[in-house]
Amino acid sequence: MPESEKPSYQILLVDDEPSVNSSIRMLLDFDGHSVQTADSGESALTLLQPGRFHLVITDYYMLGMKGDELAALIKLRHSGMPIIMITAFADVLQESGKVKDVVDYLLLKPFSLPDLRQAIEIVMSTPPAR
Numbered sequence: 692m693p694e695s696e697k698p699s700y701q702i703l704l705v706d707d708e709p710s711v712n713s714s715i716r717m718l719l720d721f722d723g724h725s726v727q728t729a730d731s732g733e734s735a736l737t738l739l740q741p742g743r744f745h746l747v748i749t750d751y752y753m754l755g756m757k758g759d760e761l762a763a764l765i766k767l768r769h770s771g772m773p774i775i776m777i778t779a780f781a782d783v784l785q786e787s788g789k790v791k792d793v794v795d796y797l798l799l800k801p802f803s804l805p806d807l808r809q810a811i812e813i814v815m816s817t818p819p820a821r
Contacts, residue, residue, distance in 0.1 A: 732756030
């Protein structure tokens, strides 16, 4: 798909590390997405309104509410919302089954811009589970 035809999305990015939020936001901005950041699961939930975001990208390991807990609450409240989880613990999470029903894509840290693009393309092209 030519650069000019790439879709742009409203994305909620959740990470408790400001430098990580800033870095990922820069990558997403570069691709023309509109990004709102949250520094915790709790603050992310207050920002989520029906129709406001196309997808959520969240870190797994955060102080307070972990990413899998946030994802479960999002799926409960906004069942069709695609969720990408960024983690260094993808193998452990997959084996445990903790994120199987609440996360649409696990993105392993460290990742590149093409990896992030691929994750977004996959979750946005997959119909939501009902």
